[in-house]
Amino acid sequence: MVKRNYSDALQTLCRNRAGSMEVFTYFDLAAAVGAQTKTIANIVQEWEQRELVERLGKGPKNRLQFKTTTKGRAQFALAESGQSKPSVSPEKNMWTAMRMLKVFSPEDVAVQARTEAVDITLEQARTFCRMLVRGHEPYLKVRRTAVPGRRDAAYQLIRDTGPLPPREARVRAIYDPNLVAFTHVPEPTQ
CATH class of the missing domain: 1.10.10 (Arc Repressor Mutant, subunit A)
Structure with a gap:
C-alpha cells in the first residue's frame, strides 16, 4: 500500500471526530469532516496498521465499522493537546x-x-x-x-x-x- 501524506488540518479533524465517536465507518467519518470517502479509507487503514483503531466487522448497510483503541485514544489526545479546535x-x-x-x-x-x-x-x-x-x-x-x-x-x-x-x-x-x-x-x- 502506498503511504500518502494528507494535510495536518485534515488529519487533526479526522482524529478529533474519530476520537469522539463510539463506533464509525469510512462514510461516517467522511461526512463528519467533509472529505472524500476514499481519502478517509486511506487514513483509517493507516491507523489500523498502527493499531490506533480496530476493525469490528460489517454493520448496517454492509459497511466496515471501526472503534478507537486505547493506544489510539491516547495518541489522538496527545496530538490534540496544544492544538486549537478546528474553526x-x-x-x-x-x-x-x-x-x-x-x-x-x-x-x-x-x-x-x-x-x-x-x-x-x-x-x-x-x-x-x-x-x-x-x-x-x-x-x-x-x-x-x-x-x-x-x-x-x-x-x-x-x-x-x-x-x-x-x-x-x-x-x-x-x-x-x-x-x-x-x-x-x-x-x-x-
Missing part, C-alpha cells in the same frame, strides 16, 4: 453540505448546514449560493431558475476544489478616471 463557520458548513448534496436549493443548504454551534439563515444560504455562481469560473451551475416569491433556484456543485470554502476577497487596484480604466491590478498570490 466552525457558516460558510464551511454550507460548503460541506453542498459537497454532499447532488442538486440543492438554498433552503436545503441552510437545513443541512445548521448545527448546534452554527445557526444558518435562508438569506445567508442564498447569498453564499449567489456568490459561488458569479465569476468566469463559477462553482455552482443553476439547474432550475428561481421564481420570485414562489421558489428558490436549484443548484449543482460543478467545481469542488476541496474541504475549505471559497471566499470573497477585496483586491486593491489603481483606477485612472482620465483613462476610465484600471492601470494596475496586482497578481494573485498563492
Whole structure:
C-alpha cells in the first residue's frame, strides 16, 4: 500500500471526530469532516496498521465499522493537546453540505448546514449560493431558475476544489478616471 501524506488540518479533524465517536465507518467519518470517502479509507487503514483503531466487522448497510483503541485514544489526545479546535463557520458548513448534496436549493443548504454551534439563515444560504455562481469560473451551475416569491433556484456543485470554502476577497487596484480604466491590478498570490 502506498503511504500518502494528507494535510495536518485534515488529519487533526479526522482524529478529533474519530476520537469522539463510539463506533464509525469510512462514510461516517467522511461526512463528519467533509472529505472524500476514499481519502478517509486511506487514513483509517493507516491507523489500523498502527493499531490506533480496530476493525469490528460489517454493520448496517454492509459497511466496515471501526472503534478507537486505547493506544489510539491516547495518541489522538496527545496530538490534540496544544492544538486549537478546528474553526466552525457558516460558510464551511454550507460548503460541506453542498459537497454532499447532488442538486440543492438554498433552503436545503441552510437545513443541512445548521448545527448546534452554527445557526444558518435562508438569506445567508442564498447569498453564499449567489456568490459561488458569479465569476468566469463559477462553482455552482443553476439547474432550475428561481421564481420570485414562489421558489428558490436549484443548484449543482460543478467545481469542488476541496474541504475549505471559497471566499470573497477585496483586491486593491489603481483606477485612472482620465483613462476610465484600471492601470494596475496586482497578481494573485498563492
